[in-house]
Amino acid sequence: MITVKHLTKSYGNHVVFKDVHFEIPNGKIAFVMGENGAGKTTLLKCLLNLESYRGEIRYDGKPLQDVRRDVHILYDDVPLYLNLSGYKNIELLLARPVKTEQIKETAHAFLPDEVLKAKVKTYSYGQKKKLGLILAVLSKPKYLFLDEASNGLDYDTMEDFRKTLLNWAKQMTIIATGHQFEFYAPIIDELFILKEKSLIHLKRFKEEGGDLIEAYKKYIK
Amino acid sequence: MKLIKSILNNIGKEFKYLVYSYALLLIFTAVLALSVWNLYLQMKQAENNYQEYLHSRAEYEKQGMDIEKALHAPSDVQKQENGNGSEIEFVDNVLKYDYDNVSKALTIMRANRILTQTLEWLSFFFFPLIFTIYGLYVATYDFKYKTYRIKAVQTAWYHLLLAKQLTVYLSILAVVVVTLALSYPVGLFFYRRISGNIPIHDFHLNVPMEHHVLWQFLLSLFICFLFSTLGFCAGVVFQRFSAPAILFVVYHFLIPFLGKYDLRNMVAVLGHKVFSFYGNFQLVKPVAVPVPLAIVLPIVFVIVCTLAAYGIAMKQSKYVKGHF
Numbered sequence: 001m002i003t004v005k006h007l008t009k010s011y012g013n014h015v016v017f018k019d020v021h022f023e024i025p026n027g028k029i030a031f032v033m034g035e036n037g038a039g040k041t042t043l044l045k046c047l048l049n050l051e052s053y054r055g056e057i058r059y060d061g062k063p064l065q066d067v068r069r070d071v072h073i074l075y076d077d078v079p080l081y082l083n084l085s086g087y088k089n090i091e092l093l094l095a096r097p098v099k100t101e102q103i104k105e106t107a108h109a110f111l112p113d114e115v116l117k118a119k120v121k122t123y124s125y126g127q128k129k130k131l132g133l134i135l136a137v138l139s140k141p142k143y144l145f146l147d148e149a150s151n152g153l154d155y156d157t158m159e160d161f162r163k164t165l166l167n168w169a170k171q172m173t174i175i176a177t178g179h180q181f182e183f184y185a186p187i188i189d190e191l192f193i194l195k196e197k198s199l200i201h202l203k204r205f206k207e208e209g210g211d212l213i214e215a216y217k218k219y220i221k
Numbered sequence: 222m223k224l225i226k227s228i229l230n231n232i233g234k235e236f237k238y239l240v241y242s243y244a245l246l247l248i249f250t251a252v253l254a255l256s257v258w259n260l261y262l263q264m265k266q267a268e269n270n271y272q273e274y275l276h277s278r279a280e281y282e283k284q285g286m287d288i289e290k291a292l293h294a295p296s297d298v299q300k301q302e303n304g305n306g307s308e309i310e311f312v313d314n315v316l317k318y319d320y321d322n323v324s325k326a327l328t329i330m331r332a333n334r335i336l337t338q339t340l341e342w343l344s345f346f347f348f349p350l351i352f353t354i355y356g357l358y359v360a361t362y363d364f365k366y367k368t369y370r371i372k373a374v375q376t377a378w379y380h381l382l383l384a385k386q387l388t389v390y391l392s393i394l395a396v397v398v399v400t401l402a403l404s405y406p407v408g409l410f411f412y413r414r415i416s417g418n419i420p421i422h423d424f425h426l427n428v429p430m431e432h433h434v435l436w437q438f439l440l441s442l443f444i445c446f447l448f449s450t451l452g453f454c455a456g457v458v459f460q461r462f463s464a465p466a467i468l469f470v471v472y473h474f475l476i477p478f479l480g481k482y483d484l485r486n487m488v489a490v491l492g493h494k495v496f497s498f499y500g501n502f503q504l505v506k507p508v509a510v511p512v513p514l515a516i517v518l519p520i521v522f523v524i525v526c527t528l529a530a531y532g533i534a535m536k537q538s539k540y541v542k543g544h545f
Contacts, residue, residue, distance in 0.1 A: 048374050050539040068375055079367035081238070088241050092234055093368065095375040135371075 001025050002047070002143065002173060007055035009039070009046055016042050020055070020199045024190060029165060029174040031184050033212065034194030035220055040177040043194065044145050047175070048073060059143060069095045072141035076148035076178075078132040086116035086123075086131050090138065098138050107134045110157075125152045133161065144168065146176035150183045162187055181212035188212075193219050224380065231376060231384030232391070235359070239392060242362070248355055249396050252343065256404045259342040260335070262501050264411040267326035271419045274319035281316050291316045324424040329499050330415065335408035336401055336434050338500045343400075344441040345492055345504050349448040349485075352393055353469050356449035359389050360456025373539035379531060382457060386527070389453055393445045401438075432495050440495045443519070444488055450523045451484075454530035460537070481508040484522065487515040 007020040016039040024030045034040045045051040048071065049064045059067045072095070080089050090103055107116055110130040120128065129152050136144060150158060165174060166187050176184060191205040193215070202208075202215060239245040281288055297313035312318045329338055363369040372381055415421070455465035478486045489507035498504055 045538070050370065050373055052536065065377055068377070071374055073371070073374055075370060077367070079370050081242070081366050081368060084238075084241050088237075092238055092241075093371055 001060055002175070003056075003058045003061075004047070005056045007046060007053060007057065009042055009051065009053045015197055017194065017199060018197045022192060022199055022201055024173055024175060026060075026173050027169055027171070028189040029169050029176065029184075029187055030190040030192060031188040031212070032175065032177045032192045032194060032199075033216060033220070034177075038194040039197075040194055041147055043199075044073070044147055044175070044177060048145065067142070070142035071145070072136050072139040072143075073145040073147060074132050074136050074149035076151050078128045080120045080128060080131060082121040083119060085119055086111065086134075089120060089131060090116075090134060093135055094138055096139070103138060106137050110134050126154055126157065129153055130157065133157075133164075137164070142172055144172050144174045146174065146178070148178040148180075149176065150178060150180045158183060181216065185210060185212045191215060195220060227376060227380045228384045228387065231381055232388050235385055235388035236392070238362070239359070239388070244355075244358060244362075245392055245396075248351065248392075249399065251351060252347070252396055252400045253403060255343060255347050256339050256400050257407050259339065259501055260330075260404065260408045260411050263326065263330050263338065264415050266501065267323065267330060267415055268418065270319065270322040270326045274316070274323050277316045277319045286316075288316065292320055296321060320424065323419070325499060327415070327419070327421055327424055330408065330412045332405075332409055332412070335405050337432075337437055337496070339401060339404045339408070340434075340437045340441045341496045341498060341500055342502045344437075344444050344496075345488065345502065348441065348445050349488075350470075350473055352389075352445045352449040353452035353473075354466055355393070356389050356452030356454075357456040357462055357465055357469075358452075359385050360453045361460065361462040364456075364460045365462065369539055378534060378539060382531060382534060386450070386453055389449050390446055393449055394442065397438075397441060397445065431497050436495050440491055443491075447484065447488070447519050447523060450526055454526040457530040457534050478505075478508070481510050482518065484519060486510065487519055490515040 002024040004020060004022050008018050009016045010018075020043075032040050032043060042051065046053040046055075047057055047064075049057075057064065059071070064071065081092065084092070086107070087103070090098075090107065104113075110133055111127060115123070115127060116131075120131065123131070129149075132149070150161060153161060162183060168174065169187070169189075176188070178184065188210075189206070191202040191212070193200040193202065200219065202219075205215065208215075236245075278288060281291060291314055294314055294317060296315075296318035298318060299311045299313075300308045301311065303309050328334065363372060369381075376384075452465070452469065455469070456462065459465050480486070486507045487510055489504055490510045490512065492504045493507065494512055496504070
């Protein structure tokens with residue numbers, strides 16, 4: 001379970017969110033919704049200690065530094081070493097060592113061998129996204145963060161990704177942000193809305209039909 | 222234990238990146254090429270000096286002068302400053318002067334001088350330039366590719382920085398040691414080659430070994446670590462490569478010494494204490510600074526730079542936007 005207490009983040013005098021409390025149970029997919037600039041990515045940055053913040057964030061009672069190897073994030077723009085091959089990126093960006101056979105077996109489900117041997121600068125946006133997915137699969141995290149991660153995926157990959165997320169959710173806690181409501185609506189368990197410097201947890205979201213667009217219109221617009 | 226394991230793991234990855242990206246190979250090739258170039262220049266210098274000597278000897282013979290007597294007499298060189306600040310040399314005994322120049326050129330090519338000559342040539346101009354840029358590169362390549370965003374989740378920020386900084390030092394140590402190890406046989410080869418063209422046993426000059434090569438090696442490493450730290454810290458603070466690189470190139474090439482506490486001046490003070498500069502490279506005469514101060518101040522500078530860079534980095538966002 002991810003437990004957040006008294007979380008406050010501000011840049012100078014600009015408060016992004018103030019005294020936020022929430023919990024995300026294990027084995028659930030949580031979705032954070034909000035307008036552009038509401039602080040969705042900032043919230044992820046705080047959860048991952050990429051930004052300084054005030055408050056307390058615990059992963060099953062432990063601080064991030066004790067669970068770093070169990071945490072992985074998939075970014076929209078997929079940071080990769082463009083000057084190196086896909087295989088070398090996998091080797092350098094994985095938090096834990098993985099056997100070559102396992103890397104190949106997993107990677108080939110997403111990208112062919114010749115693509116993985118080529119430098120990433122020759123990849124299309126979709127291929128970079130797939131390489132990001134390979135890293136996520138091989139990382140086997142307990143806590144997975146998705147920052148607009150479904151953007152740019154083709155239909156088939158998106159469908160596969162959705163199934164993969166559902167499968168992963170049996171063992172992982174997944175926190176996603178983004179605007180692709182159709183993609184996330186069928187799979188999310190918990191909905192959070194960032195609005196006016198606070199975070200609203202819609203506990204009856206599933207019972208109310210689980211429509212993200214409706215929730216967006218009702219609570220944000 | 223956990224800290225050491227994390228840092229060692231990151232050092233391994235840093236080395237792998239530097240190998241995969243050919244950055245380490247590029248640095249090593251550049252340093253080795255400069256070293257070989259110096260040894261080649263020394264050989265050409267010895268050949269030129271010998272030609273000058275032969276020319277003077279022919280002149281002496283043509284004028285019926287006693288060669289042996291001239292070679293046993295002092296050369297008596299007087300230096301006079303020209304109107305434009307340069308020096309003019311007035312040589313009384315040209316033959317002896319040319320003989321001494323050949324002897325000196327041959328002496329510094331001997332096996333026991335190769336390492337000294339290599340360090341002397343590289344340490345004061347090329348190492349500061351190359352390794353500042355190198356430190357800057359190691360600090361910033363993860364900013365360029367935005368991969369800090371992934372690494373900073375996997376590893377504590379200061380573990381990552383410490384691993385990078387240690388990688389810089391270890392790789393520099395490797396580059397310098399391997400360069401010296403390869404320069405030695407190259408120097409021997411050039412000496413053997415010139416032995417075929419010049420009767421080396423006819424030229425005797427006792428140029429004393431004034432300083433131990435170990436001190437020279439340690440000073441060279443000190444200079445490398447000093448300037449690579451400067452580059453590394455600038456990279457961490459500015460999170461980009463180009464602007465600090467340009468600033469440093471301007472500082473290195475265009476700006477004169479900024480007083481006696483300028484790093485370059487203190488390095489020059491130490492340089493003149495440990496090297497004699499008989500070879501191709503002549504180090505600028507520094508403004509006097511007590512040697513202990515010239516050692517302590519750069520060390521303090523390295524520590525303060527590192528602490529300041531880490532302190533600033535802790536407060537900066539790790540969600541880097543990516544720029545070079």
